[in-house]
Amino acid sequence: xxxxxxxxxxxxxxxxxxxxxxxxxxxxxxxxxxxxxxxxxxxxxxxxxxxxxxxxxxxxxxxxxxxxxxxxxxxxxxxxxxxxxxxxxxxxxxxxxxxxxxxxxxxxxxxxxxxxxxxxxxxxxxxxxxxxxxxxxxxxxxxxxxxxxxxxxxxxxxxxxxxxxxxxxxxxxxxxxxxxxxxxxxxxx
Numbered sequence: 130x131x132x133x134x135x136x137x138x139x140x141x142x143x144x145x146x147x148x149x150x151x152x153x154x155x156x157x158x159x160x161x162x163x164x165x166x167x168x169x170x171x172x173x174x175x176x177x178x179x180x181x182x183x184x185x186x187x188x189x190x191x192x193x194x195x196x197x198x199x200x201x202x203x204x205x206x207x208x209x210x211x212x213x214x215x216x217x218x219x220x221x222x223x224x225x226x227x228x229x230x231x232x233x234x235x236x237x238x239x240x241x242x243x244x245x246x247x248x249x250x251x252x253x254x255x256x257x258x259x260x261x262x263x264x265x266x267x268x269x270x271x272x273x274x275x276x277x278x279x280x281x282x283x284x285x286x287x288x289x290x291x292x293x294x295x296x297x298x299x300x301x302x303x304x305x306x307x308x309x310x311x312x313x314x315x316x317x318x
Contacts, residue, residue, distance in 0.1 A: 139177050139187075141167050146188040151232035155185050155240040187242065191315035192233045193259030197266045199223055203272040212270035213281060220285060224292055225312060233258050235293050284310055 133141070145166035149158045160181050164174045178184045203219035204212040224231040237256050244252035264278060271277040288310055296302050296312070303311040 130250055133214050136174075138167070138169065142169075142174060143186065143187050143191050143285060146184045147192065147233050148229050148260060150185055150188055151229040154236045155181075156243070158186065159245050172198050175274065177260050182251070186252070188233060189237045189240075189256055190231060190259060192237065193256075196220070196223075196234075197232065197263055200263070200270075204267075208270055209272055214307060214309035215275070216267060216270070216281070217284070221288060221312055226291070231289060231292055288312070 142163065146158075146163050149166060153162070158181075160174055162172055163184060164171045167174070168183075174184075178187065198287050199219050200216045207215055213239055224299050241253045244250075250272040253285055264282065268275075268278045271281060284306060288306065290310060298312050
């Protein structure tokens, strides 16, 4: 079996870190757990990343980039309501099929708040920059309408919260969502 390159190993660390941070958050996840999941030593982990914060931020940036890619692919060639419903459907499908993705997003926001209370602005700067790229990605397909973009992203955050809290498909809390954004049994495995 061929040995992994450093870049392939970095990718495996980001995937493992996403899963670990999704469950335990920044403060509740050890680099030891990440290294163990990847199958490397902690010293090797720190050759790939300078520290836990760098690992978390790499996982956060990947999560944002994956969300951006989901929206770009879903809305390609579409505008307005067609783009909105395609992006909503794609997003609800992804967070249902890949729960670590959703929980990593939620952990990102918690980590920003906790870090900024401690005077560390790097988490916030990184996550806010990603959020702005996400905003720009959905803004144009939604007609560059600030209200449409705000409403779409507000629904997305509500969906994140409801899904993270475990409201089951078909529950009445989903009734007010865009039909394409409702978590329904069709998305569940």
